[in-house]
Structures are given as structure tokens and as C-alpha cells.
Amino acid sequence: MKRHIGSCSCGEIEFCFENDPINSIFCYCKACQALTGSDKWFGVWVPKDNFNFTKGTPSSYTRKGNSSQNVNYLFCGKCSTAVCAEITAGNFYSVSATALQNNEFQPRMSIYASSAPSWATFPSGLPTFDTLPPGMGG
Template sequence: MEKHIGNCSCGDIEFYFNNDPINSIFCYCTECQSLTGSDKWFGLWVPRDNFKFTKGTPLSYMRVGDSGKKVNYHFCGTCSTVLCAEVTAGNFYSVSATSLKDNKFTPKMSIYASSAPSWAIFPSDVPKFDALPPGMGG
């Protein structure tokens, strides 16, 4: 079983998840833009049971997602790095790929492309969806 380790910028918060993510996405929704100060969030979707915080206690911020269910963001109260978003509708964490110590994952799809700013950059070799791919809920 492979263990992937990550932390926030200042090191107060550490986490790990087991096994490879079930999906890896560039998300261009407006929430991810304000969260990252960028055109997108690079999220690794990890089933809730595979993810654990191992050091520190992150702060949380909740919003209601498109599904009507909660999305809980967990971030460091010291350096404000957002480590993951708990997507309760799908029972997974969208873990920030950039907070991994050694990220070997690459995006498999671009989602919420219709919300992207005009200057957004899309990888040319992965499928692009206006919102979510068919059958993936919302």
C-alpha cells in the first residue's frame, strides 16, 4: 500500500493518504479560483477512509456545493494553505496536489471549464468538461 505524505507551507499541518487517488482534476470553478488566487485547483480525489491528518488541527470553512451538500475546506490557521476539500456528496477529499511532498500525479480531466476566466490555461491532452463529466453527479 503506497502512502502519500503532504503538509502546509509552514509545516504545522501534516497529512497522508493511502493508495492512488480515484481521480485527479483541474477544477476551474469560481470557488477554486478565489481559493487559489489562480485559474484552477489541482485536486486529487481520495476516498474519505484513505485520508488522515497526522499533525496539527486545520481550520475549516463550509460551503454548500452544486449538489446541495456540504463541501468542507480544511486549511492551516497559520499559513492559510488549503490542504483539502471534503466533498460530502461524493464521500471523498479533494486533496491539494501542490501540498504533497512528492507529487507524481498529473491531471486526468478539466472540470467546470465553463466558469474559467478568459486567460485560463488548459492542458491540451486531457478531456475538458463544462461542469462535471456525465454520471459524476455534482
Template sequence: MKVTGGCYCGAVRYEVEGEPLMKAQCHCRECQYFTGGQPNDFIAFPDAGFRFTKGAPKAYARAGLDGAVTREFCAECGTQLLTRSPALSGAVILKVGSLDDPSVFGQPQMIMQTDDAQSFHHVPDGILAFARFPG
């Protein structure tokens, strides 16, 4: 599978080839900050098949937080592009909203951090859900 994407203003573009490691939705409070209050839909791919094809993102990792992830986003328009997590080393976690064709997501295979879900979040029935990160 080949997937392409980028930011809203077009300054940063990427592509990835490979099979998804997971398609998931996260309700953690950190993801809510970066999505504007909603859960975070993402597809994780092996990092080996990923590359930026135009521009470069800005990266941010919160200091003093155990297991902090690195979030990469466009410095021009602010679009969240991807996350790199020590818990999923060797993978790139792409934000569904940054995909050229978000329909490749389909639906999540699992839902995480439901203990942090807000009353206005929808957690679909029939999908494996975890109160906290599985592990």
C-alpha cells in the first residue's frame, strides 16, 4: 500500500509504502489538545517505508514527561502530521486528517484511552476498546 499526505498549506508532503501496523483512535487528554478536543484517528506504518517528499516539519516533545512522544507538524500552518512514540519504535503514526485520501483509514481496529474520553466523544460499539493503552 502506498499512501501520500501533507499539511493544509502544502509546505510539507510525505509518502509511505508498506502495510499498516494498526489503525486506531486515541482519546487521551494529550491527543485532545492536538486535535482541538476530539479523539485522534491514526494509522501506524513501519518507519522504513516513510519519507518526506517536500519540506520538513517542526517537532515537539514535552519535557519532563515519561515516555513523551514526538509530534511533528507544519511550522507554517500548524497541521498535525505524525507522531513518533517510544512505545511503538520503528513506526510512524500518521494523522488521518493529513492523508490525501482519509478514506483509507476506514475505521479503527482499536480504541485507546477511553477513560479520558469526553462526554461528547463517540466510542463505537463492536470495536476493541481499552481504558488505558494496551500492554
């Protein structure tokens, strides 16, 4: 079984997940822009059952997602690295690809492109959706 590990930048929080993610996305929504200080968040989607924190306890912040179900952001209270967001509507974590020790995944799609700033960059050759792909909730 494949195991992926990651951490915040100060090392207080560590996590791991098993198997490859079910999706990997660039998200250009406003919340992700505020979170990252850039045009997008690179998230890999991991079913909750496959994910565990192995060191430390993250701080959390909860907001209502577009489906009006909770999105729980989990971040290091010491260095403020956003480690992942729990998407309760989909029962998965959107794990920060940049927090992984080995950031080997490629984005497969761009979502919430309609919220992107005018200077945002989109990877070429990938499906780009104004919000979410059809059938993926929202």
C-alpha cells in the first residue's frame, strides 16, 4: 500500500494518507485565494478514511461551503501553514499538495475559475470549470 507523508513548515503538525488521491485540483475560489495569498490552492482529494494526523493537533476554522455544508480548515497554530480542508459535503480532505514531503502529483482540473483574478494563470490542456464540474455538487 502506498503511503504519502507531509507536514507544516515548522514540523509541529505531521500527517499521512494511504493510496493515491481521488482527484487533484487547482481551486481559484475567493477563500482559497485568501488562504494562500495567491491565485489558487493546489489540493489533492483524499477520502477521510485514508487520512491521519501523526503528530500534533491542528487549529481549525470552519466556514459554510457553497453547498451550505461545513468546510473545516486545519492549519498549524504555530507557523500557520494550511495543511488541509475537510470538505464535509464530500467526506474527503483537500490536502495541500505543497505540504507533502514529495509533491509528485499533477493537477487534473481547474475549478472556480470564474472567481479567479484577471492575472491568474491556468495550466494549459486541463479542463477548467467556472465553479465545480457537473455532478460534483457545489
